[in-house]
Amino acid sequence: MRIYESGEMYLETIFELLRKNGTVRSVDIVAEMGFAKSSGSESLKNLKEKRLIKVDKEGFISLTEDGASIAKTIYERHIVLSDALIKLGVKSETAEKDACRIEHVISEETFEAIKNFVKK
Numbered sequence: 001m002r003i004y005e006s007g008e009m010y011l012e013t014i015f016e017l018l019r020k021n022g023t024v025r026s027v028d029i030v031a032e033m034g035f036a037k038s039s040g041s042e043s044l045k046n047l048k049e050k051r052l053i054k055v056d057k058e059g060f061i062s063l064t065e066d067g068a069s070i071a072k073t074i075y076e077r078h079i080v081l082s083d084a085l086i087k088l089g090v091k092s093e094t095a096e097k098d099a100c101r102i103e104h105v106i107s108e109e110t111f112e113a114i115k116n117f118v119k120k
Contacts, residue, residue: 005104008074015071024061077103084118
């Protein structure tokens, strides 16, 4: 199943908010991402249709097993890439922003090579 960059960003944000707060609602997600509520509603609807998130009667959002798997992958990429960039001398703020862009387009092969290199 192909998830576009925006969907990956939503999944990663949900993952991070769940880790930080324990619960997540759509207003929390759009506030964290700085998006309009209307754009958040459409994106969350798409993720729900793809069975990557669940929304309960009270509006609390959780990740399905597939959604959590994708979110963890993107989150790991973000952490490893930002750490690698910082180790290369990139300022922390710039490394965070660049990692957020790179994490969605990098191949698995290249990511694994960077991850293994950083571990050494």
